[in-house]
Amino acid sequence: MDVKAVRDQFPILHQEVNGHPLVYLDSAATSQKPNAVIEAIEEYYREYNSNVHRGVHTLGTKATDGYEGAREKVRRFINAESTQEVIFTRGTTTSINTVAYSYARENLQEGDEIVITYMEHHSNIIPWQQAAKATGATLKYIPLQPDGTLAIEDVEATITENTKVVAVMHVSNVLGTVNPIKEIADIAHQNGAVMLVDGAQSAPHMKIDVQDLDCDFFVFSGHKMGAPTGIGVLYGKKHLLEQMEPVEFGGEMIDFVGLYESTWKELPWKFEGGTPIIAGAIGLGAAIDFLTEIGLDEIEAHEKELAQYAMDRLSTIEGVTVYGPKERAGLVTFNLDDVHPHDVATVLDAEGIAVRAGHHCAQPLMKWLEVSATARASFYLYNTKEDVDRFVDGLVNTKEFFGDVF
Template identity: 70%
Template sequence: MGIDASIRNQFPILDQQVNDRKLVYLDSAASSQKPLVVIEAIDNYYKTVHSNVHRGVHTLGTRATDAYEGARENVRRFIKAQHHEEIIFTRGTTTAINIVASSYGMEHVQEGDEIVVTYLEHHANLIPWQQVAKKKKAKLKYVDLTADGRVTIEAVKAQISDRTKVVAMAHVSNVLGTINPIKEVAQLAHAVGAAMVVDAAQSAPHQKIDVVDLDCDFLAFSAHKMCGPTGIGVLYGKKALLNAMEPVEFGGEMIDYVGLEESTFKPSPYRFEAGTPIIAGAVGLSAAIDFLEEIGLENIEAHERELARYAMAQMREIDGLTIYGPEERVGLVTFNLGDVHAHDVATVLDMQGVAVRAGHHCAQPLMRWLGASSTARASFYLYNTQEEVDALVTGLRQTKEYFSHGF
């Protein structure tokens, strides 16, 4: 499949049984598992390095600052940003998008303006813009999808106008695996003076990203979906835009001068990193980036797509099973098994050691567009194998048999 099977051995959590079956973890789109190098990097940080950053001049403080700022530089290089000031550490994708909406959005969107989104958006890239539209009396506009759930340039053009101030779009759909034409959409947004905001939570773990080539104004992603720790993510923003934005949190580290009545703030990134930052998380994210790059993002992407193609071919042989989304997709398959509720499907699969996600996937508008209250989703990553896809398909057949006739 293009990836050495020994890579799986670097993920200790996968070496266990669930319900007396070998664990088959197919929920990496929700959160990926962690390799030993990431676990050990965080462990080593706490054992030998930990101190607060930036403020101290003692040895541990210097080490911690070097590790934290070194992680920022590693992220900058990973997404090919031009300046380290363009990399802000956040709690995750959700926080990153909320920063953009609360600061840039509230400043630039006025009454009667428009914010363009799609039906594909995760709630994290929808609700913040709903709030901006509500408070500023602006209009939220949705890009229509093709029958198989794709975004076309023609559909985007139909929604963008000279009143558009923000276009917010997922790079990859967490439900359908759809890959959106971000670079072309950014050109359309910029032609009318709008900002392009990209939710890269489902793309950064799986494919190379070049923010300069995409020409997006803001881009957000989370560490925990890309072999890194929970609780840390990244907001990329163009330097000039970030330095013109107001902070959304206030306190230590982000200030320049504090008087009794007024204060001034540091430039980006520090103006958006109030308080003690997520130092260990940054160290873990940096180690995850090194791990992924050593394997090769292009190899990871090819491996996952091959698994998805294989899975869809096998699943289509199951009568009554519906697969949602386009043929060309990343490594996930969202489906329903006849009229069996997705939660019941996931429960029976779990009895067989197979972990999949079930529900609305934080994408209720998309569920309504699909005409489904919920779906099940199997998502693949670099540690998954063809044999695990076979286990999923076998489990689905047994699930169908169970709800048709009982065990």
């Protein structure tokens, strides 16, 4: 992969921040956008801005083609069997909430179990907490190994014949752990449960095949993979989506409306009430084209190489603790002894280096790690080893700065 050629496609990267060339290491929070995506969105608004599905005029037809064409691109991207299984949402959070409301609350009862892990993002914890409260189900957690991975024996011990929903993130946004989704899905299905996969941190970075994973639901956000904010995807197996009721009601999703009763459109539109996120979907389609042309295998290998290089360099700095397993996705979460992560991020920002600091929407995991917060550097296809060097050198400067202060 020609990283320089890739970087040239991201205009935001070619600037100075606080008098230094920008080093952007916060792609796990949101990625930067390539020219292809920016231009696709601009073209929609400049040349064929119109609502979709209902209009028969030329602009409406072109907008509908762009919107539904993006759905087909998503279908191919995750290898769904049908576009009827691809629902556009506002993002991962909305997608999980849709399943928690429309599927879980209708199918769970007292005595049933929902199984998640300690590493989940808040968006994959709170909806299940609320579903458990509403139905009387029990929320259970698969324990973590000391390095922040899942052991299959622990999965087997936690999932029982009473388990009805298993919801697990594919890649941890804190630890970089890549979970064995296919094996977990098999255990869930053996016990009669459905499996939801939070793919927010995997879909942008590796090939996804929902049929091979055999997950029942797979969710992800566009903004972490070069697409705009406010667009995401809920994949669901067709037979499950057909059983589920919509959670939003209004225009677009109806078939017939009477005075006292209404009926819904077929999949996928029954879950897309109101004017949909047209420009966002078109931008997501452009992002998928961009990533596919480069190659997801190449992107994954590049990011893993950067993560390993960063871990090797960080291991030479006394007082730095890195969290998570040795084998990981493209991010490193760490702490510097006696320095709060927010202070670390602030000093790095003064040198033009953008990292994330805080609990990363994973407070139960922070408690498990016995820390209140951490700092995180996350990599994407446009990052280089030079970026890592700038980051590590900046961390050394941060350590020296606070050593002088104290």
